Amino acid sequence: MSHDLPNDTGRRRFLGLAAGAGALAAAGLPGQSNAQVATKAKIVILGAGAAGTTLANRLVQRLDGAQITVVDGSKQHWYQPGFSLIAAGLKPQDYSVSRTDEWLPAGVTLKPENAAAIDPEARTVDLQSGETLSYDYLVVATGLVLDHDAIDGFSLDMVGENGIGALYAGPDYAARTWKAASKFIDEGGDGLFTRPATEMKCAGAPLKHTFLLDDLARKAGTRDKSHFTYAAPQQSLFGVPIVAEKVRMLFDQRKIGTGMQETLKSIEPGAKRAVFDTADGTVERAYDYIHVIPPQRAPEAVRQSGLSWADKWVDQGWVEVDKHSLRHRRYPEVFAVGDVAGVPKGKTAASVKWQVPVVEEHLVAQIAGDTTDASYNGYTSCPMITQVGRAMLIEFDYNNDLVPSFPGIIAPLQELWISWLMKEVALKPTYNAMLRGKA
Numbered sequence: 001m002s003h004d005l006p007n008d009t010g011r012r013r014f015l016g017l018a019a020g021a022g023a024l025a026a027a028g029l030p031g032q033s034n035a036q037v038a039t040k041a042k043i044v045i046l047g048a049g050a051a052g053t054t055l056a057n058r059l060v061q062r063l064d065g066a067q068i069t070v071v072d073g074s075k076q077h078w079y080q081p082g083f084s085l086i087a088a089g090l091k092p093q094d095y096s097v098s099r100t101d102e103w104l105p106a107g108v109t110l111k112p113e114n115a116a117a118i119d120p121e122a123r124t125v126d127l128q129s130g131e132t133l134s135y136d137y138l139v140v141a142t143g144l145v146l147d148h149d150a151i152d153g154f155s156l157d158m159v160g161e162n163g164i165g166a167l168y169a170g171p172d173y174a175a176r177t178w179k180a181a182s183k184f185i186d187e188g189g190d191g192l193f194t195r196p197a198t199e200m201k202c203a204g205a206p207l208k209h210t211f212l213l214d215d216l217a218r219k220a221g222t223r224d225k226s227h228f229t230y231a232a233p234q235q236s237l238f239g240v241p242i243v244a245e246k247v248r249m250l251f252d253q254r255k256i257g258t259g260m261q262e263t264l265k266s267i268e269p270g271a272k273r274a275v276f277d278t279a280d281g282t283v284e285r286a287y288d289y290i291h292v293i294p295p296q297r298a299p300e301a302v303r304q305s306g307l308s309w310a311d312k313w314v315d316q317g318w319v320e321v322d323k324h325s326l327r328h329r330r331y332p333e334v335f336a337v338g339d340v341a342g343v344p345k346g347k348t349a350a351s352v353k354w355q356v357p358v359v360e361e362h363l364v365a366q367i368a369g370d371t372t373d374a375s376y377n378g379y380t381s382c383p384m385i386t387q388v389g390r391a392m393l394i395e396f397d398y399n400n401d402l403v404p405s406f407p408g409i410i411a412p413l414q415e416l417w418i419s420w421l422m423k424e425v426a427l428k429p430t431y432n433a434m435l436r437g438k439a
Contacts, residue, residue, distance in 0.1 A: 036064040037368045044125055044135040046115050048072035050080075050435065051338030051352045052141035053103045057437030058360050060105045063367070068107070069133060071125065073114040074100055077435075078171060081349055081427055084205050084385065086174035087167035088212040089182060090424075093175040103435045115142070118305035120331045137363060140319050140336040142302055144201060144347075147295040152266035154292055162269050163189075163289040167209060168201075180289060181209075185217045188225025189288025192274055194264045197233035198295040198316050201339050201347040204382035204394070206230070207237065207247060209291055214254050215387035229285065231259035231276060239345075240400045243384075243392075246413050250386060259283070264292065298340050307334065309342045318342030323398065324375040326359050332366075335359045343378065345398055349427075350381030353434050379403060383423035391419040 043059065045052045048070050056070050082096035104110055111133070117126040118138070125133045146168055148156060159166045160176030163184060167174040184191055191213065195206040210230050217223040230237070230251065236244040237251070237258070251258060262276035262283055267290065274290055276283045296316070298308060303317030307328060310320070319336035320329050323343040328334035337355045339347045346355060354376060361374035378398030385391045393410050395403050402412050410418055433439035 036062060037364055038064045039066050039367050041136045041367050042067045042134060043069070043137045043139070043363075044133055045070045045139045045141055046072075046118075046125065047141035047143055047338070047340075048074070048077065048100050048104065048110070049141065049143045049338065050349050050431070051143075051356060052139070053077070053100075053435050054352060054356045054437060055139060055141065055337060055359060056108050057103075057105050057435065058356060059363070060107055061437060062360065062364050066367075067109075069109045069111060070104060071111045071113070071115055071127065071133070072100060073112060073128070075112070076100060077103055079428060079431060080201070081423070081431065083167045083171065083174040084208045084212070085424070086171055087165065087177040087181065087209060088216065088388075089178045090212075090388070093171045096171040096174070105437075114299075115301045117301055118307065120305060120307055120328075120334060123333070136333060137367075138331075138334045139359065139363070140302060140307065140334065140340055141338045142299050142340050144296045144339045145299050147297055148292075150295045151264060151292060153269065154267050154294075158269055163272060163287060164267075164269065165209075165289065165291040166293070167291070168205070168293055177291070181213055181291075184226070184289035185213060185220055185222060187288070188217075188222055189227075190286050191226055191228045192285055192287040192290040193228070193230045194274075194291060195232045195234075195293050196295040197263050198297065199313065199318065199347065200293065200296045202382065203239060203347070204384050206232070206291070206293055208385040210256060211250070211254075211384075211386045212388065213289075214256060219388070226288075228254075228256040229259055230256060231262045231264065231274075231285065233261060233263040235260060240394070240396050240402070242400075242402070242413070243394055243396075246392070247384075259285070267292070296339075302340060307331070307336075313342060323378065324358075325362050326355060326376060327362055335363065343376075345378040345380045345396070346376075348380050348382065349431055349434075350395075351379060353430075353439065354379045356434075377403075383419055383427065385420065385423060386415045389417055389420050390415040391423050392416070393419040393422055 077098045077100045079096040085091040113128045116128045158164045159173050160179040165177035165180045167177045193210040237247040238244040265277045266275045274285050298317035307319050308317040319342050321336045337359050358374045358376045361372045365372040382394040383391045
């Protein structure tokens with residue numbers, strides 16, 4: 001059954017939206033003032049990923065004379081929404097790779113190393129080289145780290161061999177994941193698809209990988225030779241109840257089994273067995289292909305800084321910020337944005353698009369001695385790929401309410417070609433425009 005738009009007018013309307021920076025950019029952002037604020041403030045941004053780079057570009061346009069320093073030891077910038085496409089053989093490895101410095105604006109100083117320690121009382125950041133930076137304002141945009149050591153028996157050098165995949169670890173590992181996944185598609189067997197108990201970036205990615213491999217096996221005519229199981233620590237398949245029910249229905253239709261409230265503890269690569277912790281003890285599952293997603297946490301320097309929540313996410317270290325302003329609750333000159341921010345939703349690139357302008361407005365207003373009511377509502381977007389050429393564009397907020405950007409054009413819970421185009425065609429130009437501070 002086709003889910004295309006009902007007429008050519010609708011198609012042209014979407015394709016017009018998708019042109020240039022892409023459809024998501026056309027959805028709009030809070031207005032940005034052209035007036036610059038004169039300041040000598042020292043602003044340190046930890047991280048040159050999506051959040052840190054976007055904010056740096058926007059602040060340069062808003063502030064006259066500010067000393068903006070970006071701290072990041074990675075020479076490569078990764079377009080992480082592309083990893084799931086690489087891991088399904090739909091994009092090459094270099095699709096997600098660019099240089100960190102090519103996105104940063106003139107007038108911003110890049111320190112090509114990572115933070116070793118943060119002292120919010122002294123307002124200093126120690127770098128790995130031993131250099132100490134002082135700041136008037138600090139923005140923590142470090143992203144998160146993948147705790148692969150938490151999975152006994154697993155190491156990254158295994159990825160791509162013996163049926164082991166791990167697409168989160170980077171574009172090269174996403175490509176290696178496809179090597180293992182394609183063999184599984186060809187040969188069949190038991191496929192295990194996992195997710196961690198911690199908060200995680202793009203919580204839809206484990207589902208996308210499951211759906212894509214199921215679809216590719218069907219297209220290859222080998223699906224009847226394989227058995228799919230999605231094993232997860234949570235009680236439901238997605239954090240938004242109405243979406244969880246839709247995914248459950250699709251899993252039932254496609255004969256994808258589930259092992260809910262199961263947390264991956266270890267793997268035995270030689271025996272091809274995985275061990276899961278459950279409330280009733282351990283469960284062993286055999287696999288011919290397993291996709292490993294480890295626990296995810298704030299970087300060590302953040303966890304040891306005193307900036308993390310003390311009464312929730314204590315094993316993960318997300319920064320203690322007000323969920324609407326993204327300002328630290330104890331240190332008003334500190335903000336957090338992106339994956340490392342301790343808020344109930346928002347570990348996606350689409351969330352960054354809406355978080356950064358809020359941090360920008362509060363920071364600029366604070367420098368100018370003013371206030372603002374700019375507020376982040378938890379907007380999170382997930383183009384949930386369900387098969388090659390079809391996806392559901394899931395957008396929701398802190399209240400788990402669906403907040404579609406294109407009501408009447410894109411039905412959130414339908415598998416549409418238009419939503420696939422949002423992911424496969426429009427999203428990367430939108431992301432690039434966002435990095436430049438223009439979307």
